[in-house]
């Protein structure tokens with residue numbers, strides 16, 4: 001086993017943003033696919049009491065939460081923060097907050113359906129769909145904030161969100177600027193490498 005072990009799944013968007021960072025940092029790591037993230041078995045998640053992935057196993061410790069993991073990796077392996085993980089402008093922080101929130105809204109919709117709770121028509125889940133639509137409008141109006149020719153943390157975050165929404169058929173409507181952004185990002189070999197299973201069928 002490598003010194004760094006990432007617990008996650010091939011489809012998990014929160015895991016993918018960390019994988020993209022690790023791949024771009026050139027880190028040697030093993031990925032352990034934990035299977036169904038809807039399981040209520042804490043031992044699957046490196047004993048993370050929140051029972052979510054990703055979890056990074058490093059130096060004998062388990063580290064929880066994608067953003068914590070990214071910050072830890074930068075502190076240890078990339079002091080110059082080449083991929084702008086630590087960007088702290090209001091615009092950068094809002095961008096990440098919105099993308100994280102959209103990813104969480106997706107998790108609600110996907111896992112409710114997976115665990116037998118049909119989301120259609122339930123106001124709580126309808127709000128999650130509204131969040132995806134409003135978030136998409138918000139992101140589309142800021143498409144020029146992304147630099148697809150030189151991907152960094154915000155582009156890793158965006159493609160993780162977008163590809164997952166695509167695979168899960170959750171993209172509300174047409175977003176030409178964001179689709180073009182995603183296409184350019186997918187053209188980078190290091191990004192294409194971690195594409196979620198099933199994406200080919202949509203592209």
Ligand SMILES: N[C@@H](CCC(=O)N[C@@H](CS)C(=O)NCC(=O)O)C(=O)O
Nearest residue numbers: 012013014037052053054065066067
């Ligand atoms: N804030 C967490 C969110 C992680 C998360 O929600 N992961 C999803 C998979 S993409 C999960 O494991 N969900 C299981 C559940 O909600 O029961 C992070 O950034 O790591």
